[in-house]
Amino acid sequence: xxxxxxxxxxxxxxxxxxxxxxxxxxxxxxxxxxxxxxxxxxxxxxxxxxxxxxxxxxxxxxxxxxxxxxxxxxxxxxxxxxxxxxxxxxxxxxxxxxxxxxxxxxxxxxxxxxxxxxxxxxxxxxxxxxxxxxxxxxxxxxxxxxxxxxxxxxxxxxxxxxxxxxxxxxxxxxxxxxxxxxxxxxxxxxxxxxxxxxxxxxxxxxxxxxxxxxxxxxxxxxxxxxxxxxxxxxxxxxxxxxxxxxxxxxxxxxxxxxxxxxxxxxxxxxxxxxxxxxxxxxxxxxxxxxxxx
Amino acid sequence: xxxxxxxxxxxxxxxxxxxxxxxxxxxxxxxxxxxxxxxxxxxxxxxxxxxxxxxxxxxxxxxxxxxxxxxxxxxxxxxxxxxxxxxxxxxxxxxxxxxxxxxxxxxxxxxxxxxxxxxxxxxxxxxxxxxxxxxxxxxxxxxxxxxxxxxxxxxxxxxxxxxxxxxxxxxxxxxxxxxxxxxxxxxxxxxxxxxxxxxxxxxxxxxxxxxxxxxxxxxxxxxxxxxxxxxxxxxxxxxxxxxxxxxxxxxxxxxxxxxxxxxxxxxxxxxxxxxxxxxxxxxxxxxxxxxxx
Numbered sequence: 001x002x003x004x005x006x007x008x009x010x011x012x013x014x015x016x017x018x019x020x021x022x023x024x025x026x027x028x029x030x031x032x033x034x035x036x037x038x039x040x041x042x043x044x045x046x047x048x049x050x051x052x053x054x055x056x057x058x059x060x061x062x063x064x065x066x067x068x069x070x071x072x073x074x075x076x077x078x079x080x081x082x083x084x085x086x087x088x089x090x091x092x093x094x095x096x097x098x099x100x101x102x103x104x105x106x107x108x109x110x111x112x113x114x115x116x117x118x119x120x121x122x123x124x125x126x127x128x129x130x131x132x133x134x135x136x137x138x139x140x141x142x143x144x145x146x147x148x149x150x151x152x153x154x155x156x157x158x159x160x161x162x163x164x165x166x167x168x169x170x171x172x173x174x175x176x177x178x179x180x181x182x183x184x185x186x187x188x189x190x191x192x193x194x195x196x197x198x199x200x201x202x203x204x205x206x207x208x209x210x211x212x213x214x215x216x217x218x219x220x221x222x223x224x225x226x227x228x229x230x231x232x233x234x235x236x237x238x239x240x241x242x243x244x245x246x247x248x249x250x251x252x253x254x255x256x257x258x259x260x261x262x263x264x265x266x267x268x269x270x271x272x273x274x275x276x277x278x279x280x281x282x283x284x285x286x287x288x289x290x291x292x293x
Numbered sequence: 294x295x296x297x298x299x300x301x302x303x304x305x306x307x308x309x310x311x312x313x314x315x316x317x318x319x320x321x322x323x324x325x326x327x328x329x330x331x332x333x334x335x336x337x338x339x340x341x342x343x344x345x346x347x348x349x350x351x352x353x354x355x356x357x358x359x360x361x362x363x364x365x366x367x368x369x370x371x372x373x374x375x376x377x378x379x380x381x382x383x384x385x386x387x388x389x390x391x392x393x394x395x396x397x398x399x400x401x402x403x404x405x406x407x408x409x410x411x412x413x414x415x416x417x418x419x420x421x422x423x424x425x426x427x428x429x430x431x432x433x434x435x436x437x438x439x440x441x442x443x444x445x446x447x448x449x450x451x452x453x454x455x456x457x458x459x460x461x462x463x464x465x466x467x468x469x470x471x472x473x474x475x476x477x478x479x480x481x482x483x484x485x486x487x488x489x490x491x492x493x494x495x496x497x498x499x500x501x502x503x504x505x506x507x508x509x510x511x512x513x514x515x516x517x518x519x520x521x522x523x524x525x526x527x528x529x530x531x532x533x534x535x536x537x538x539x540x541x542x543x544x545x546x547x548x549x550x551x552x553x554x555x556x557x558x559x560x561x562x563x564x565x566x567x568x569x570x571x572x573x574x575x576x577x578x579x580x581x582x583x584x585x586x
Contacts, residue, residue, distance in 0.1 A: 028468050029448040031455065083408060088400030107381030108454045111404065115376060116447045118408065122415050123440040130433060140423060147416040154409045155322040161401045162324065175321050 003283040010053055011046040017071050021124065035105045035113040039078050042096050047217075047288070048073045048188045054280050055192025055206060065135065068128040069142060069191055072121035076150055077184065079117035080157065082110050089161055097234030118150070135195070142191045149187025156180025165244035173246055181221070182214030189213075205271050209281065212268030216289045219261045222247035224293070226254065232293040265289040296576040303346055304339040310364050314417065328398045328406040332371050335389050340510075340581070341366045341481045347573050348485025348499060358428065361421040362435060362484055365414035369443055370477065372410035373450065375403050382454055390527030411443070428488070435484045442480025449473025458537035466539055474514070475507030482506075498564055502574065505561030509582045512554045515540035517586070519547065525586040558582040 018040055023033045049070030056066045085092040085100040086107065093103050102110035125146070129139045156179025159172065168176075189210035193203045224233060225240045226249045240247050248257040268285045272278045311333055316326045342363030349359045378385040378393040379400065386396050395403035418439070422432045449472025452465065461469075482503035486496045519542045523530045532538075541550040561578045565571045 027448075028452045028465055029455075032448065032451040079408075083404055086401075086404060088404060109451070111376055111379060111381060112447055112451045112454070114408070115372075115411065116444070116451075118411060119440065119443045119447060123437075123444055126433065126437045126440050130437060140419065144416070144419045144423060147412065147419055150412045151409070151416055154405055154412060155320075155325065158325040158402070158405045159321045161405070162322075172321055 003280065003287070006280060007050065007284070007287065010050045013053075013067075014046045014049045014070055014074060015041070017067050018074060021071055021075075021120075031105070032109060032112055032116065035101055035109045036116055038104060039082050039101045039113065040075065040117070042098055044074070044077070044096065045291075046074060047284075048077050048184060050284070051185065051188035051210075052192040052195075054284065055189045056196045057192075058206075058275055058277055058281070059193065059196035059198050059202075066192060066195055068124055069139075069146070069195065072125050073146065073184070073188055073191070075117045075121040075124070076146070079114040079121070080153060080184075082114040082117070084157060086110060089157075092235065092239075094235045121146075138195050138197055142194045145187050145191050145194060149183045152179040152183030153181075156183065160245075163246060166246075168246040168251075170251070173248075173251060177215060177218045177248075178211075181218045182211060185214035185217060186210040202275075205274070208271040209268050209285070212264050212271065213285050213288050216261055216264045216268065216285065219248045219257055219264070220289055220291065222249045223254065223257055223261070225249075229292065234293070261289050296573065296580070299573060300343065300577070300580065303343045306346075306360075307339045307342045307363055307367060308334070310360050311367060314364055314368075314413075324398070325402060325405055325409065328394055328402045329409055331397060332375050332394045332406065333368065333410070335391055337367070337370070337389065338584075339367060340577075341370050341477060343577070344478065344481035344503075345485040345488075347577065348482045349489045350485075351499075351568055351570055351574070352486065352489035352491050352495075359485060359488055361417055362432075362439070362488065365418050366439065366477070366481055366484070368410045368414040368417070369439070372407040372414070373446060373477075375407040375410070377450060379403060382450075385528065385532075387528045414439075431488050431490055435487045438480050438484050438487060442476045445472040445476030446474075449476065453538075456539060459539075461539040461544075463544070466541075466544060470508060470511040470541075471504075474511040475504060478507035478510060479503040495568075498567070501564040502561050502578070505557050505564065506578050506581050509554055509557045509561065509578065512541045512550055512557070513582055513584065515542045516547065516550055516554070518542075522585065527586070554582050 022037045022040070027033070052066050052070050052073060053063050057063055081095060082101045084090050085095060086102055092100050094100060098104070100110075101113060105113070125139070125143050129136060129143070132139055156176050159176040160180055163172065163176070186207060189206050190203060193206050198206075222240070225237060225247065228237050230237045240250060248260065252260070265285050269282045272281055315330045315333070320326075345359050345363050345366060346356050350356055374388060375394045377383050378388060379395055385393050387393060391397070393403075394406060398406070418432070418436050422429060422436070425432055449469050452469040453473055456465065456469070479500060482499050483496060486499050491499075517526060518530060518532065518540065521530050541553065545553070558578050562575045565574055
């Protein structure tokens with residue numbers, strides 16, 4: 001199958017799974033649930049769940065075993081977007097071409113919708129663990145991986161917030177990105193491998209791959225924020241520079257950032273060169289680096 | 294031991310355990326960690342962890358087995374307070390006599406500190422499960438109980454927010470309180486029993502006790518918000534009425550609310566009358582109903 005077809009197929013699977021977890025019953029908190037649904041089904045690229053699935057598929061075929069974690073991870077990613085967009089943090093009005101959650105609903109609802117998504121991601125996985133006879137050990141280890149990743153993501157987001165408009169050292173910039181975007185991407189790749197029962201040497205190689213694509217993802221995001229097409233992106237470009245945000249492009253300049261992106265993407269691909277079946281993950285690294293939205 | 298001594302002794306244990314989980318290392322997100330510490334050690338009554346401990350002690354003596362859940366629950370309670378106090382939700386400046394988290398730090402920090410507390414509560418318990426050879430099954434079931442309780446708490450908080458300043462039916466008022474305060478209190482009592490491996494009939498009785506004291510807790514909170522001593526409470530009184538909040542006192546009047554509180558507290562005590570050793574839990578029900586802060 002050609003890469004784009006497989007990517008879309010995987011995203012379709014995730015979208016179906018996400019829909020199965022939407023709560024649509026009549027209840028006093030139904031508007032909260034609508035607000036969760038609004039952001040969860042707003043058409044993300046589903047990169048994180050796809051990473052879980054495709055890392056698992058390096059080792060095993062029954063990819064449906066990863067769906068609970070895939071859905072939980074997308075819920076957590078959505079929680080982080082809703083909270084990051086809030087007026088007190090990034091104050092963004094649009095995301096993926098739609099109003100952000102607090103603009104569509106209100107701030108109180110957006111705060112609680114984020115909280116609810118984070119909590120329900122755990123709820124989902126815990127119930128899956130309770131209903132699992134075998135694979136329980138792997139699932140518990142994968143849940144720890146998820147939880148540590150979220151911890152690092154929140155730390156990275158905090159550093160991003162604190163240093164907005166201030167000069168930031170290279171060391172801090174790296175720390176911020178490793179955590180803010182990188183930690184969850186790394187967790188996804190490792191979760192796929194852990195669920196499949198991969199050995200530690202395989203997990204190590206995949207961890208290097210994950211660290212590289214996490215960094216590439218962030219550099220590409222920074223480049224798109226500077227010179228992307230606002231229609232494609234569904235949000236205005238140039239905001240980071242205006243706000244004095246420290247990003248790879250504002251720090252190193254556009255050309256150097258592009259060079260870094262190329263180098264890191266090659267290193268990611270090298271890290272998994274010894275696996276059979278790694279075609280999709282390699283293409284995914286290229287897609288992350290050269291996407292236009 | 295007299296009740297107050299035992300209550301304080303238990304709270305001291307929790308405070309020590311909480312301090313062991315404070316992160317004080319030098320790191321780029323150290324201010325976020327300070328903000329977490331600020332709210333976590335702001336001197337709460339520690340009712341929720343004490344409920345876990347004393348419910349467990351109905352059945353077993355090695356109460357230290359509950360500490361991880363006790364700490365996690367207090368982290369979750371603190372997360373909910375920090376987010377509830379935010380300008381977009383309750384907009385409170387003081388809590389327990391101190392500035393609220395967003396007033397002491399800022400809104401972005403308070404949002405992320407709450408997120409971090411919720412996530413770390415899970416992280417803590419998951420690591421405890423991974424390090425447990427035995428009792429693993431009970432711990433996983435207790436974690437599900439926790440996670441469902443938090444889900445209900447967030448729903449209750451949402452309903453509270455949505456109906457601020459609006460007329461609310463008795464049915465909705467009950468739903469709101471059952472969820473906002475009651476769900477977590479119920480989870481605590483059940484978690485203690487689940488961790489101790491109690492049988493379903495014992496858990497059922499404790500669930501009734503928990504539902505009653507949860508409701509009593511909320512009615513008492515509403516009464517204190519109306520006629521409490523603002524110095525004792527560490528926050529202004531009369532705010533609920535001013536904001537048009539629907540509470541037990543604004544809905545039923547003070548006298549009727551007090552009557553309801555008495556009745557419900559008796560029912561709570563009745564529910565656990567057949568247990569040996571239930572003295573402390575009975576005193577705790579009275580304490581919840583007749584405290585002055």
